[in-house]
Amino acid sequence: MTAAQAMAAATARLRAAGVADPARDARVLLAHAARIEAGRVTLIAPEDLEPDIADRYEQLIALRAVRVPVSHLVGEREFYGRRFKISRDVLDPRPETETLIEAALSQPFKRVLDLGVGSGCILVTLLGEAPDAYGLGTDISEAACLQASANVIMHRVQDRAEIMQSDWLMQVKGRFDLIVSNPPYIALDEMPLLSTEVRVHEPDLALTDGGDGLGAYREIADSAPTHLEKGGRLIVEIGPTQAAAVMALFAQAGLTSLRVLRDLDGRDRVISAIWA
Numbered sequence: 001m002t003a004a005q006a007m008a009a010a011t012a013r014l015r016a017a018g019v020a021d022p023a024r025d026a027r028v029l030l031a032h033a034a035r036i037e038a039g040r041v042t043l044i045a046p047e048d049l050e051p052d053i054a055d056r057y058e059q060l061i062a063l064r065a066v067r068v069p070v071s072h073l074v075g076e077r078e079f080y081g082r083r084f085k086i087s088r089d090v091l092d093p094r095p096e097t098e099t100l101i102e103a104a105l106s107q108p109f110k111r112v113l114d115l116g117v118g119s120g121c122i123l124v125t126l127l128g129e130a131p132d133a134y135g136l137g138t139d140i141s142e143a144a145c146l147q148a149s150a151n152v153i154m155h156r157v158q159d160r161a162e163i164m165q166s167d168w169l170m171q172v173k174g175r176f177d178l179i180v181s182n183p184p185y186i187a188l189d190e191m192p193l194l195s196t197e198v199r200v201h202e203p204d205l206a207l208t209d210g211g212d213g214l215g216a217y218r219e220i221a222d223s224a225p226t227h228l229e230k231g232g233r234l235i236v237e238i239g240p241t242q243a244a245a246v247m248a249l250f251a252q253a254g255l256t257s258l259r260v261l262r263d264l265d266g267r268d269r270v271i272s273a274i275w276a
Helices: 003-016 022-034 038-044 051-065 070-074 095-105 121-129 142-154 188-193 196-201 215-227 243-252
Strands: 076-079 082-085 111-115 134-139 161-165 176-181 228-237 256-262 268-275
Touching: 003 022, 003 038, 003 051, 022 038, 022 051, 022 070, 051 070, 070 076, 076 095, 082 121, 082 142, 095 121, 095 176, 095 228, 095 256, 095 268, 111 121, 111 215, 121 134, 121 142, 121 161, 121 176, 134 142, 142 161, 176 215, 215 228, 215 243, 243 256, 243 268
Parallel strands: 111 134, 111 176, 134 161, 176 228
Antiparallel strands: 076 082, 228 268, 256 268
16 A cells, blocks of 8 residues: 555545544654654655554554544644644643743743643743743643653753742742743533543643632632732733633732733633733
8 A cells, every 4th residue: 555545544534533634634643654754745655655654554543533632642742833742641732822922922031930831832932932031830740840841851941941840839939020821721511522632632630620710810810929020921821711700810919901812713812911
């Protein structure tokens, strides 16, 4: 079987399994099985697949057909122009989170705190884009801290980054001119509505607070102001229906200059505020 024929068969199989973008996934997984860049798949399309490549491809497609995310199968995901190592211990980086990155980079900062650091994609990206800045990332999950540390090293920002296991800000000391977070904001009763890829293969701890989806924002509103410099910024990602509730929590905590930012799909995605 040629690579092109194998890819066509895989696409049909993934489509029948209900995968959203079967052709893209079939192509990416073939490239991974062949250990080549995805852009080179067309070059091997007319060639017969080597048996070892065919076996790897079959295993990958079988796993994708039962909705294991592509990022878990290839072990990485692109975010803001960088590739990050990913596992089932951390939330998959998502394009909409780049709205938070753009908001954070709109003004200079020297010390940044990332609450719920996960894979480290936010912290590493901000330090990569701001080469004079220093950052701290916290996460309650030891596995997430290890994953973030690996990405910090891979992107060579370890001299300017610290990863700490902490339940939100409990272990944090000092003040920062920027605090960012993409906390768990899915309400418990919304969890069954998530895709199989997310519901089964991503950590509940990074998805839901086990309640109304606002628990993390209450924690952040209570604690973040004491760790912000005067004029420091707090920027968080939110669910698309949570803007009013999160803004109310932040206003009650004394934060000012509250703004709602929308993602590329026009949905409320980020709240920014200032500690005056």
